[in-house]
Amino acid sequence: MTADGPPEVLVAGGGLAALCAAIVARRAGASVWLLDQAPEALRGGNTRHARNMRVAHDGPSPLVADAYPEAEFRTDLRRVGGDTLDEALAARLVADSVDLPAWLAAQGVAFQPRAGGMLPYSRRTVFLLGGGTAMVNALVRTAARLGVVVRHGVTVADVDPGGGVTITRDGATRRIATGAVVVATGGFQANRGWLRETFGPAADGFVNRGTPHADGRLLRALLDQGAMPVGDAARGHLVAVDARSPADDGGIVTRAEGMTDGLVLDRDGRPLVDPAAERGSPRYANWGRLVAEAPGQIAHVILDAAGLARLGPRVYPPVRTLDTLALAACLGLDAGRLAGTLACHGPGGGPPWFTLSLRPGLTFTGLGVRVDDRARVLDGRGRPWPGVFAAGMIMAPALLGGRYLSGTALTVSAVFGRRAGEEAARHALDL
Ligand SMILES: Cc1cc2nc3c(=O)[nH]c(=O)nc-3n(C[C@H](O)[C@H](O)[C@H](O)COP(=O)(O)OP(=O)(O)OC[C@H]3O[C@@H](n4cnc5c(N)ncnc54)[C@H](O)[C@@H]3O)c2cc1C
Structure with a gap:
């Protein structure tokens, strides 16, 4: 060279x-x-x-x-x-x-x-x-x-x-x-491929927050030649990111917020955590793992107007729906069941609703x-x-x-x- x-x-x-x-x-x-x-x-x-x-x-x-x-x-x-x-x-x-x-x-x-x-x-x-x-x-x-x-x-x-x-x-x-x-x-x-070996099919729903060039090729080469391993492949650091993030390299702006101010539902409309037991900031760090363990590796945050105000400006703004029927259509959920869940565990206010979808985002x-x-x-x-x-x-x-x-x-x-x-x-x- x-x-x-x-x-x-x-x-x-x-x-x-x-x-x-x-x-x-x-x-x-x-x-x-x-x-x-x-x-x-x-x-x-x-x-x-x-x-x-x-x-x-x-x-x-x-x-x-x-x-x-x-x-x-x-x-x-x-x-x-x-x-x-x-x-x-x-x-x-x-x-x-x-x-x-x-x-x-x-x-x-x-x-x-x-x-x-x-x-x-x-x-x-x-x-x-x-x-x-x-x-x-x-x-x-x-x-x-x-x-x-x-x-x-x-x-x-x-x-x-x-x-x-x-x-x-x-x-x-x-x-x-x-x-x-x-x-x-x-x-x-x-x-x-390595993520799939480690996390199973769930890995297909992950977003890589950083460089697409971190392919681990030399890590594997060193381990294959007998270097002593340390840590655990399944222990990656995950955060919740907006589901609209690119597959790689979206960086810090893709990180999702608002989970503690709203109701988080899984793909099937079930609360991802017990809303009564889990309120408050300590659960913040766990959202990446929770979304990774959710069916289809996707979840949805639903906010009312007060939650939206606390969220502040976003690169990916929440989607606004005028009523529960429109929200159900937007998330592909049964409207009657969603209305019941919102009545029991909803963010507190009424429609319009503001929603963000989440994916697990891998940092390292x-x-x-x-x-x-x-x-x-x-x-x-x-x-x-x-x-x-x-x-x-x-x-x-x-x-x-x-x-x-x-x-x-x-x-x-x-x-x-x-x-x-x-x-x-x-x-x-x-x-
Ligand atoms: C969105 C995001 C935000 C973060 N924010 C922070 C933060 O604020 N503070 C903090 O402490 N950490 C943060 N981190 C983590 C931190 O950025 C990284 O862990 C750290 O920078 C890693 O540095 P590194 O030099 O080990 O690897 P990297 O910076 O990832 O560099 C690895 C390099 O190796 C190259 N490469 C890979 N394979 C080969 C090969 N076979 N041959 C030649 N080149 C190769 C890649 O192209 C790349 O250039 C963040 C990470 C992300 C994704």
Whole structure:
């Protein structure tokens, strides 16, 4: 890909983990290629869609309010990671989160001032100015300026545990010998076949909120060659999204709201949860799973005018129906039965009704490869593969177990991306 021959460090991926790894390896003196299978117009993987990043800090700063001590971050990780939390990785994640905003700013990334714009109060996360896309653009610019060779439309098809990779581009296959490899290719949330293997036919009703290029090909290749798995494929992070969302890449604007302000019915007109027992915000995080378990993986939120007012402006506005008969026709339900359900459990007001249909939206999957705290990929007996490193969502299940702790996915990607880049350069340059 350059006249100078193969790189000392080859990075597979194109999101935050890959970009951090490439920049750090290059700054350490290695020649670096970053190969992303997405076309340039879709560069940045799921990172494009993200907006905030969790960081520990001892006091207020221009970017973040109050304090979020390291001990509290570790406690929060234990809450989501449970028994499966890798304590060594958690300690590394938390300690190395502290200087992330300053380090990323030094690479050209801009953050929102904490009281700026429409931001919610946050003492745990910093917000990216221009979101993940602006961060990706800044990091690509920095990587290119440093001399990283960045190529899109190139698939890293396989990694040799003994060193080297196989790549495919425009149908041609080529083997490349390289000193070290960083695998930062995310999860498998775009791989419909693998989702079906994991979730059964229900997977056909899922929406992938992020990149269509997260096909998990390298994850599978590493596991097939004996890398130690971590997490559980069936533990993906799901949220409820509008049923009109595109199958891939709809991003954050597709997330559905209003479930706690209205009545949610399944395809057959039955309340999805017991409306009396389940009122209130705690159930919010569960909606993705509930819709995934519902018949046909679809559900409908019904709001009255008061619920609509609380919903605010939407990319996908609710459908308005003048009366219960029209609502039943719109949802394909029996009008008499729907009238009865609304009388018992309805939102409180009367028609007109406003309705949104929901699908389960997958943010990331919960299966990965196990790494040590130097980001080295481990084999089935816990021994590191020489020269093979992993960073980002492909190793995050050891920390998150497929669950969600707001802003932490970006922190994992940046912390272990930097770590993998540093270790890969050290390995390749024999330092
Ligand atoms: C809608 C949405 C909103 C989110 N919001 C937040 C948020 O606010 N805060 C937060 O912390 N997290 C958020 N996340 C999660 C977060 O964006 C990701 O988990 C994180 O960015 C993953 O980074 P990554 O580098 O591991 O992978 P990605 O950014 O997904 O990058 C993976 C890259 O690998 C490439 N690739 C895949 N396979 C190959 C291959 N075989 N060869 C070459 N390249 C390959 C892909 O093209 C892609 O560029 C959000 C996710 C979504 C979908």
